[in-house]
Amino acid sequence: MRNVYIIAVLLFMSAISEAQKLKVEWVSGDVTIYKKGTTVTTKVKNSELIDLTDRVFLGDKSLLVLSDYSNKLFEVKKKGYVTGKELSEALIKTADSEYQRYMAYILKELKTHKGEMKSTEKGIPGAPSRGNEFKLTMPDTVKIFKDEQLPIRWVSSINTDMINIQMTTEKNVLLDLDINGDVFWFNNINTYFLVKNTLHLLIYERRTDGNKLLRGHTVIQQSVLKEDVVTKEFNEEFVELADPRLNQIAKATKWEINHYYIKALEIYKILLLDYPDDDMVKISFARFTERTGIE
Numbered sequence: 472m473r474n475v476y477i478i479a480v481l482l483f484m485s486a487i488s489e490a491q492k493l494k495v496e497w498v499s500g501d502v503t504i505y506k507k508g509t510t511v512t513t514k515v516k517n518s519e520l521i522d523l524t525d526r527v528f529l530g531d532k533s534l535l536v537l538s539d540y541s542n543k544l545f546e547v548k549k550k551g552y553v554t555g556k557e558l559s560e561a562l563i564k565t566a567d568s569e570y571q572r573y574m575a576y577i578l579k580e581l582k583t584h585k586g587e588m589k590s591t592e593k594g595i596p597g598a599p600s601r602g603n604e605f606k607l608t609m610p611d612t613v614k615i616f617k618d619e620q621l622p623i624r625w626v627s628s629i630n631t632d633m634i635n636i637q638m639t640t641e642k643n644v645l646l647d648l649d650i651n652g653d654v655f656w657f658n659n660i661n662t663y664f665l666v667k668n669t670l671h672l673l674i675y676e677r678r679t680d681g682n683k684l685l686r687g688h689t690v691i692q693q694s695v696l697k698e699d700v701v702t703k704e705f706n707e708e709f710v711e712l713a714d715p716r717l718n719q720i721a722k723a724t725k726w727e728i729n730h731y732y733i734k735a736l737e738i739y740k741i742l743l744l745d746y747p748d749d750d751m752v753k754i755s756f757a758r759f760t761e762r763t764g765i766e
Contacts, residue, residue: 492520492521492540494537494539495516495518495521496536497535497751498535499749499751500529501530501532502527502530502533504526504528506522521555523555523556526553527554528552528553529547533550536717539562543562543571544571544575544578546714548714570709573721574712574717581751607623607624607626607674607764608762608763609687609763610730610732610763610765611688611689611690612690612692613691613733614694614731615664615691615692616731616734617698618661620658621733622736623654623655623657624654624766625687627653628676630680631677631679632679633677635648635649635674635676635683636649636650639670640666640667640670649677671689671690671691672689673688674686705726706722715745716742720742723738723739723755723759732763732765742755
């Protein structure tokens with residue numbers, strides 16, 4: 472009986488010890504750790520466990536996201552040195568919120584698709600891309616605020632002759648254009664809204680055999696919301712996300728799910744300029760482009 476009691480106590484103490492450890496969910500930039508009992512510092516790695524007695528250093532452009540035994544997430548906002556005990560206490564105070572759910576979504580996307588990121592040969596700049604099959608990805612609906620540009624890209628097949636682009640209302644054709652190449656930019660879309668607040672963008676493939684196939688149909692709507700009002704709401708909603716990468720990707724994701732793809736693209740452009748080599752930024756943008764076809 473005594474042995475059973477001792478085993479139970481040891482299991483209980485072991486469970487407490489594990490519960491006190493923090494798991495590294497994502498790390499980038501200059502983040503190092505000094506383990507108690509060692510004499511050297513090492514770089515922190517994803518999935519690494521941090522004990523209460525450990526000492527962590529975060530550089531200026533670093534990012535460290537942790538979780539506890541309950542899988543609650545915590546973005547470390549403090550730069551410089553911080554102990555595992557301080558991190559644990561800060562995580563305990565973290566409450567569930569909208570930004571927690573967005574952070575969980577971002578991390579899931581990153582971990583799922585990190586292995587897919589690799590450099591690929593782009594070919595001759597400006598030359599139409601070719602493949603065995605015609606490829607085009609377009610959103611079902613796009614909402615526009617004002618003077619926004621909408622880029623459309625596709626991959627022509629060996630049987631593609633030209634691309635036919637049409638902008639229409641339900642009854643009238645406002646634009647009918649045949650072009651070569653692999654990209655088209657719509658400028659000043661707001662001028663079309665003088666005719667109708669809801670427009671239809673149709674993309675056809677003209678093939679070498681004479682057939683004309685509909686390849687994409689997007690409904691473009693003039694936003695009924697004010698851009699500055701929505702932007703202010705998003706800024707307030709994600710104010711707890713201090714890291715620019717997490718903060719801006721969360722905003723871009725929310726713009727995207729509300730069909731404001733151009734606003735999301737603007738955010739990714741800035742992030743790619745500020746963090747050109749950051750995996751979080753590169754993977755998030757790659758997934759955005761894969762889902763929407765916009766880049």
